[in-house]
Amino acid sequence: SQQGEEDPQALSIQEGENATMNCSYKTSINNLQWYRQNSGRGLVHLILIRSNEREKHSGRLRVTLDTSKKSSSLLITASRAADTASYFCATEEANFGNEKLTFGTGTRLTIIP
Amino acid sequence: AAGVIQSPRHLIKEKRETATLKCYPIPRHDTVYWYQQGPGQDPQFLISFYEKMQSDKGSIPDRFSAQQFSDYHSELNMSSLELGDSALYFCASSILAGVLTNEQFFGPGTRLTVL
Numbered sequence: 001s002q003q004g005e006e007d008p009q010a011l012s013i014q015e016g017e018n019a020t021m022n023c024s025y026k027t028s029i030n031n032l033q034w035y036r037q038n039s040g041r042g043l044v045h046l047i048l049i050r051s052n053e054r055e056k057h058s059g060r061l062r063v064t065l066d067t068s069k070k071s072s073s074l075l076i077t078a079s080r081a082a083d084t085a086s087y088f089c090a091t092e093e094a095n096f097g098n099e100k101l102t103f104g105t106g107t108r109l110t111i112i113p
Numbered sequence: 114a115a116g117v118i119q120s121p122r123h124l125i126k127e128k129r130e131t132a133t134l135k136c137y138p139i140p141r142h143d144t145v146y147w148y149q150q151g152p153g154q155d156p157q158f159l160i161s162f163y164e165k166m167q168s169d170k171g172s173i174p175d176r177f178s179a180q181q182f183s184d185y186h187s188e189l190n191m192s193s194l195e196l197g198d199s200a201l202y203f204c205a206s207s208i209l210a211g212v213l214t215n216e217q218f219f220g221p222g223t224r225l226t227v228l
Binding site for chain 2: 033035040041042043044045048088090099100101102103104105106
C-alpha cells in the first residue's frame with residue numbers, strides 16, 4: 001500500500017469554510033511536505049514540517065504532525081474558490097541518502113462559491 | 114527567481130518510439146529528481162542524481178535511463194514507448210550539500226502522450 005494515504009479522497013465545501021485534509025504514512029521520516037496541484041498542472045510546494053516540529057503556520061495554512069501516530073493534517077482556513085485543487089502530502093524517509101519524496105494519494109478539494 | 118525548467122512541455126510519440134525529456138535545475142542546486150504521475154495518480158519517484166551520480170532509484174522501467182551532466186542538467190531517456198508511459202513527468206531539484214532540510218522545487222512537468 002502507499003507510504004502516504006490521504007483522507008478524504010475528495011472534499012467539497014462552501015467558500016469561507018475551513019478544509020481539513022489528513023495524511024498517514026508508514027515509515028520514520030525527516031520531514032513531511034504538502035503540495036497543491038491544479039488539474040494536470042505542476043506541483044506547488046505549500047509547506048514543509050520537520051519531524052521534530054508539531055505545528056506550523058503559513059498564511060491560511062496550518063499543518064500539524066504527530067510522529068507517534070505517523071499522521072499529519074493540513075487545515076486551510078477561510079477557503080476561497082481559488083483553493084480548488086488536489087492536495088498531496090509527501091514524506092522524506094529518515095534514511096541517509098534516501099531523500100526522494102513519497103507522495104500520498106491526494107485529496108481533491110472543491111470550493112463551492 | 115529562477116525555477117526548474119523542463120522541456121519540452123508537451124510531447125506526443127507513437128508506440129515503440131523513443132523520447133528524451135530535459136530538466137534544468139535551479140542554479141547551484143546539486144540534486145535532481147524525476148517523478149512520473151499517471152492520469153489520476155499520485156507522483157511516483159523514478160530516479161535521482163546527486164553531483165552527477167545516481168543517488169537513488171525507484172520504480173523506473175529498464176526501458177528508461179537517465180543521467181546528469183556536468184552543467185547539472187538532467188535528461189530522462191525513454192525507449193520502446195508503451196501506451197502506459199503516457200503521464201506527466203516532473204523534475205525537481207534541491208540542494209543537499211550542507212543542508213539539513215531537503216526542500217525540492219518542482220518544474221512545470223512534461224506531458225508525454227503515447228499514441
